[in-house]
Amino acid sequence: MKKIAYLMLFTMLVFLSCKKDKTVKVHSVTVQLAYPATSSLTVTADVVVKLTGKGTSFEAKTNVEGKAIFNVPTDIYEVSATDSRSNSGSAFIYNGVKSNVAIVDGWSADNVIKLDLIESKTSQIVIKELFMGGTPADDTGVFNYDRYVVLYNNSNTAANLDNLCLATVAPYNAQLTNNAYYGADGKLTYENENWMPAGQAIWYFQKNVVVEPGKQIVIALANSLNNTITYSKSVNLNNAAYYATYDLASFDHAATYRVAGENIPTDHYLKTVKYGTGAAWALSNTSPGFFIFNPQNTTPVAFGNDVSQTSTITGYVSRKVPTSWIVDGVESYLLNNSNNKKRFLPSVDAGYVYHVNGNGYSLYRNVDEQATKAIAGNEQKLVHNYQFGTTAVGGTTDPSGIDAEASIRNGARIIYKDTNNSTNDFHLRSRASLRTN
Amino acid sequence: MSVFINFFDETKRTEKKRLLLVFAVLIGFVNIASAQFSISGKVLNRRNQEPVEFAIVAVPNNGLWANANAKGEFIIKNIPAGKVKLSVQYLGFVKREYEYTLDKNLTGLILLMDEDNLTLSQVEITAKKGTDLATSFLMDRTALDHLQMLNVTDVSALLPGGKTNRSIHLATTAEQRFEINGANGERGNPTFGVGVEIDGVRLSNNGLRDQSASTTRVHGVDTKNISTSNIESVEIVTGLPSVEFGDVTNGMVKINTRKGISPYILELSTRPNTKQVALSKGLNLGGNNGVLNLNLDYTRSISNLASPFTDYKRNSLSANYNNTFNKKNGSPITFNFGITGNIGGYNSEADPDLFVNTYTKLNDNVLRANFSTKWLLNKSWITNLEASGTLNYNDKLSETSNNKSAPASTPSIRTSTNGYHVGEIYENNANAPIILIPPGYWYEINYVDNKLINYNGKLKANWFKQYSNLSNNLMLGSEFSVSGNNGKGVYYDDIRYAPTWREYRYDQESFVKNYAFYAEDLLSIPINHTILQLVAGIRSDITDINGSEYGLVSSWSPRLNAKYILWEKANKVVSDFNVKLGWGKTVKLPGFDVLFATPTFRDILTFAPGTTASGETFYAYYTMPRTRIFNPDLKWQSNVQKEIAINMNIAGNKLFITASQDKTSNPYTYQTDYTPFFYKLTSQVNLEQSAIPSVNRIYTINKYTGIVTVTDKTGAFPTETLSYADMYTFLSNTKYINGSAVTRNRITWTVDFKKIEALKTTIRVDGNYYTYKGIEETLSAYMPNSTQMMANGKPYKYIGFFGGGANSANGEMSRSVDMNFTAITHIPKLRLILSARLEASFYKLSRNLSEINGKQRGIVLDNRDAYTPSTQQTDIYGGDRFVGLYPDYYVSLDDLNVKIPFAEKFLWAKDNDVALYNELAKLVQKSNTNYYFNSSRVSNYYSANLAVTKEIGRFASLSFFANNFLNNLGKVYYRGSGTQASLFNSSLIPVFNYGASLRLKI
Structure with missing residues (x-):
């Protein structure tokens, strides 16, 4: 406990000393999602919007007006959002990405970033x-x-x-x-x-x-x-x-x-x-x-x-x-x-998955947990406790925790995530799935 | 102007008489006699009044000379009466010139020589203008000490407008070459055309061969093996060299090593990447035994300070013996013999950052030897007779170790015979035409062995004659030179793991012999108070290439120089004024890659069964040996230079301006020919139905028909003959040709302002304006890469013919103005000299060109993806335009004799035959950017150097330099592309670097 207290004190000192040299200004940012005019679907609440800066990222959910509000420090951001929804038996994905958005000194809280979403269907x-x-x-x-x-x-x-x-x-x-x-x-x-x-x-x-x-x-x-x-x-x-x-x-x-x-x-x-x-x-x-x-x-x-x-x-x-x-x-x-x-x-x-070469790593699609579990008789065949994520080396893992390959071998039917956004859909696997030794 | 009027008036009066006299002298009909006298005296060291033994006293205008004996005494006899110029020089002393009017014997003359050090009032650390009629620049030891060369090519920085060498170390496989008249990268092989000699030993690259026989290697000789510590002077001839020098088109570099008595000189040099230790001594062997000079040089240069393992080493030992015999009777004979050995080169073997056991080693071992003798006969029909011989041997063996691995068999083709061959395992047949290297890991150690040998012998005679004030010097000479390569060529340490390779030994090619004969006459005609000097010379080279289809080839190179000295040392504002004119032709002999039909091979994959479970693959190839096509019309590359130079001294300010034009004709280059070839391809498709299990198959291929049969090892299944597909491809072959002419114009200026005595400072401003234009107009064939298929799945079948070649640009021009401002403060009392130099680029412009016969080549495209001409724009130089180039015509495999105009057919096909349009579009060449043809001007940039030399008494001197000492981090703007770039680590100026040298004289 004492150590933690010293650490906090030291950290505060560092922050205070940093503050003396440079003041990081925080800005209020509003992102408005804009659905295609031809789409039968429109704004809704709880769509996750992401602001990715250089080394930092922020997430906020939309309100019923389709607006997401952030408080973020000065930086150049990429604004992105993915909305996966169904309508009349078809699955639709709305993706939007806007790069090089400068939130810098002089930014007004009244500014609203309009993020145009593009409609696509999921793939077979x-x-x-x-x-x-x-x-x-x-x-x-x-x-x-x-x-x-x-x-x-x-x-x-x-x-x-x-x-x-x-x-x-x-x-x-x-x-x-x-x-x-x-x-x-x-x-x-x-x-x-x-x-x-x-x-x-x-x-x-x-x-x-x-x-x-x-x-x-x-x-x-x-x-x-x-x-x-x-x-x-x-x-x-x-x-x-x-x-x-x-x-x-x-x-x-x-x-x-x-x-x-x-x-x-x-x-x-x-x-x-x-x-x-x-x-x-x-x-x-x-x-x-x-x-x-x-x-x-x-x-x-x-x-x-x-x-x-x-x-x-x-x-x-x-x-x-x-x-x-x-x-x-x-x-x-x-x-x-x-x-x-x-x-x-x-x-x-609309997204991307990070990759590291030379180590036998592979880009592997995440499991759509909800859809996979929804298949009758599937859940008990699923193998959990996925071990091939690469978060330890700065990479990613399958958030479902399902080991798709082991589950398939176990007779399960896997539905993979397909939101046309690799940030959500893929992770960096620590070894190729076809590797056997 | 009045001077010229006087000259012409005088000329009219005496014109007839003089012309007759000149003519008579030239043809040697008149044996002109005049009174003759002698000059005798002593040469003493001014400091201690001791004799300067071996000092050379000469009357250069009459070809007369003598060496001082142990008492410093000398005598020169038979000097014609009249004005005589006398010079005295020796190693470690300042050269002095005197002028006398001789009307009786001059005896008891005391010539005092000053030791060359910083206590003198006049010290030169810049390039001096040469004294010959050919324009040249001379850098002596004082200048070289102050410059602190890393490599001998660093002296180029002292030429007018020259720039500091950007290399800060030698630990690279890149070569260090002289660029004199023309820059690396320009057309016309400008570095190949530079002649480099050390003590008369010609360094030649003519015999060097490249590992890749398909590429050309016509560039200049590498100079890294030349010890920088043993150089007494370097002279760079930018004008027309004497006809004595052949095999040169782009300037001569003459390097002279130390010869003469000298104390022990220990030189220690350091700079971050390079350390150098050198020791030299000029030993007086006593009696009449002459002088022996010895020099030891150890230099180590590393590429990376953080990892000081990859290096270049120079371990050089030189010895030179010099003596003069027969001094007493006025007919002295000098004899000089020099030998230099160097062991060293590039080596990355110790570098721990490289993959384990991978490295590159490149030998740079040298043996140079030379002898020369000069006999002052001083007869009525001959004055001097000189004979010399040189040898240069350069071992450039390279060794490269690469780590290799493969998951399946790797074919290594060894056969040199025409036909189809199938691969075999080494263990089964070590001499198989194709060896299959099994899957796994191995090291491939490759050697390229070049051992260059050049030797020559020269015999030269001079005949000086003088009548009244008219003097004539006729030189006749001959030279026999041989160049060759005694290397083994490319080979591997373990034949089992050698990749595709055929032995081709360079030492089995003949040596090239060259016989040269030359004559040159120098005539000095005093006209009133002016002097007109004329030099006319001609050289004939007869090249014998035994074993080559080129056989015996001869060439002529006439050269003319004239110098008109309007006045010298006159008591007027302009105290010296002379004008020089030069015109002449020089010839560069071709390299071995041009001359010899280096064998190359085209191997076409004709059988590729599927890789087995154990990783075995049985490849078969069709091999076609080829030799480079002989070109009976090949001419030797030559250069014609025209030059005018003006030299003035205006109120103590020295001005030297040259203007020259070089036109290089018939530069060596090569082009490609294509011929169709039809063959049979058998693949896994044809094998898929085979009943024989793959592990039991034995493949054979008919060498002539290409038909593959499969036999069952077990005999269980009958032999199968496989079906095949008929295929075609085009075989390319190269041919050396003469390219189009290249022109260069250059104006240089050097202004040495009068010394500002109060500041003890002199200012030098030197610079050059340089223009270059090279356009290649030769018609060349072009095909896309052999893996470019047509929409129907067959190989591409059209050949385009482009006037000027299949590149968006067939030439380029450049213009530049480079200037240097040097302030030199010399304080003799402090024995200190300090120089600050600003190197400036005031104008640097280049532009790609696409022209033929003076007219624009190529079309403007509306955008990068267009293929048809813009309807709005036609001028490709209009700025920011994408440019396309159509072939003049094309031929099809369907009938190779029918030349189809391209543009017409292509534009027709766009609307009428889209498939043809899509195929022909593959022949269209496009510029990569829309600024490719923009005029590319680089904004002005600068770099500043600082150097100090301080002598500590007579026994030590210390030099320090800092190049780009302001560490210029500015930016330059490239107008053509509209981009900016930092000067830091750029190709324009050197990076900030520094070093120091300490010289101890004992």
Whole structure:
């Protein structure tokens, strides 16, 4: 107790001495949520609004007028909100994000920040896991070529992946210091045009793939073979059920695309349309923005080859993918890096999940606890006390505490969280779910 | 102006007579005789009146000279009557010049020499103007001590407008090269064209080969192995060098080491990243045994102060023997022999920050030897005869250790024969055409062995003649030089883990021999009180490349220099005034990469069965050996320089201005040719139906047909012949060609203001205005990368042909004004010299260009994603415009002989054939930014240096320097891109750095 008292005294002294040098002013801030005019739903109470500054964040719930009121110190904030609601049997998600909001000296409490929300529907196919950060090798290096993605049918009906494409947003790293897609107004230049830049190349399936409800497919994004022979902490992707982004005619980087494992049927090879340059598909291993989309009224090949859909910034050639085509996406930021910037539009992903590369960590989707438990007979099959969170190293964990993989093995049906906001939907898993040793 | 009128009046009167005389002298028909006298006397040290043995007393205008004996005595005979310039010089003393009018023998002359130290009233720590007709700048030991060089290239900072070297250490694999006439990065291989000689030993990069045979390595020689402590002087010739110097197009650097009697000199230098210890001594061997100079130099430079492990070391030992024989009868013969060895180089092996057991080592071991002898015959038909020989051997072996690992077999292709080959495990067949490195971890230790050898022999004769005041010096000479590479090329320590590799030994290529013959005549014509000096020379190089298709190639380089001395040391406001003109051609011989058909290989993956559960993969490749295409039209790169220089002394203020134009023609460059190639591809698709379990399969491939068969090890299943897909690709091959001409213009000025006696300070202002323009107009073929597929899933099939190459810009221009302001305070009583120097960039502009035949190339695009020309804008230089470039025409695999105009077809396809439009769009080149063609001006910037040298008695001196001592953290504005950047750690000025040197003379 005495120690605590001394500590408090010391802390007060530090604060007082700090105060002498610098006064941190606190401002009253009001955020008004604005729902789309075409939406049948409108403002409601208890929607969580978040203000994220440099190193600090604040949350407040809306009142019945859709206003959330904060008292926050001077800073540059990102204002964001997600509202998931149902209406007439459909699930709707309203996301809004506004970056670079300066709450500084001269801020008036009368100012109201209007946060426009964008309506989107939940997806049938979701990205369950994205593993791309590399695995510690058995010597002191890192093996970076064991990447994969798991796509999962989160709905109750079978999903056709015919025409489904994999894409990586440009620029590839969120922490790029100068993302040329940001205009002078601090907004993404494609925000008003409702498209997203798919950088370098897109991948598509050779044949239609059907994924049953609650089932998944694994797509190797680099070496589609048994990587554990050399790297014991890696994953074995030489599996007859798996798929592989393997198209040597377009991407022949030897270390990334060693010959696919013989167990993978050749019709499980995804093909690519490359419109940029490079010998390997440029999925960032630190902070990718990965998304899947379904081209409408065209084919992946025709879309990828259509130069009229070109969007270029220095170092990146992309195709403009309309946001209405996008099925799901996950935006990741590099942990402990102050240069991270949003690349996804709010209707695709209003948040982000922090990532750390080189440690075998994986981006894994959180369990929708309420929906999962609501399935009859499911609750007793659920395995709790989830152990693969990374909060101890500054990462995140699944707030449901449910170990999805163990529960699936136990016969449970998992419904994953899908609010089109990775901050809510994903966490950083301490090891790839496919790792077995 | 009156001077010129007088000159022409006088010329008219005597024109005919003089022209006849000049002509007669030039062709040697007239044996002109005049009265001859001798000069004899003693050379003494002013301080102690002791003889200065070996001091060189010379009458340079007549090619006559003598060495003082042990008593300091000398005699020079047969000096024509009239005005005579006499010079005396020796190591450690200030060179002195005297002028006499000789009408009888001059005897008992006492020449007092001053020891070169800071007690003298005149001390030069800046570049002095050279005395030859060729424009040059000379930096002597005092200047070099004050400069405190890290590397010999640091002296470039003393050229007019020169900038301080930005390197603060040597511990890098990057090379340190001289940039004299032209900057690194410009077209025309400007650093490759610089000739560097140490005591006449030419350092040559011609034989250096690059590990990657597909790239060119035409750049200048690395100078890091040159000991900075043993240099007596450096002369940089920016003008036209004498025809004696060949294989040079962009300036000559002549480095002279210490030769002569000297005390023990111990030099200790320190700067944060570099320590240097040097010891030198000039030993008088006594009697008539001559002088032996020895120099030891140890230098260690580290790259990172926090981790002082990766380093560059120089361990140099030099010896030089010098003697003069036959002094007594007036026909002395000097003999000089020098040898230098250096062991050192770059090494990161001890660096604990690197991945364990990974490192890079780069040897920089050197052996240089030279001998020269000069015999003053002083006959009626010959004055001097000189013979010399040099050898330069440079071991540049590099060793790199990399950590490797793989989860599956890694193919390592070893075959050099044409055809299809399949991979095998090393244990099964160590000589297999393709070795499969098993999955796992290993170290790959790679060696690149370059051992450069250059040697030459020279024979030169001078014939001086004088009639009345007209003097003539005819020089005839020949040179035989050889350059080669005795290295083993690329190899690996463990062949089992070597990556794709074919042995190509550099020592199996022939050495290149060059025979040169030259003649040069210097004529001095006094006209009234003025003197006109004319130099005309011609050099012929005959290059014999045995074993190369280039065979025997010859070239000519004529050079003319004229100097008109209107007056010297006159008693008027402008006391000295002379004008120089120069015109001439110099030739740079090609490097070995240009000359020899370095073999390269294209390996096409033709079979890739799925990786087995144990990580095995059996690759097959089609291998096609290629050699670089011989270009029978290749010409040797040459440079034509025109120069005018004016030298004046106005009321004690010295002014030297030069203006020159360099045009480099036929620079070495290369282009790519494409030829289609058809092959068979077998993949897992063709193997999927195989009944033979993968663990029992043995794959074979027909070397000629590419058809793969699978055999069952157990014999349980019959042999299967696999189906395949017919594929095509394009093979590229490089060819050395002559690029388009490059032009450089330069105006330099040096103003040494009269000393402000009250402040004991002199001010120097020097600078240069430099312009460069290089445009490459050669028609070049271009294809996207071989992994660029078409919408139909087949490889790309169109080849675009671009005049000037497939880049948005085919050239660039730059202009700059750099100036230096140096204040030098010299207090002889305190034996102190202090200099403060402001290096300023007043104008720095560059611009990318896209031109051909003087007309704009490329089109303005409305935005970055557009492919068709803007309807609003046409001028690509209009500012903030994205620019596209179409090929002039293209050909298709369907018929490679049909040239289809690109623009017309492309714009037609946009509306009529979208699929073709999408494919052809892949040939369109675009600028990356909308400011790519903007005029890019960098705002003015500055950096300031401070240096102090203090002598402590006659036995010690201490120097200190601080470069960028104000640690300029300002910003510069780049007008082209509209961006700002900090000068801190920028490429524009050096970072703040400092150091000190202590010299002890015992």
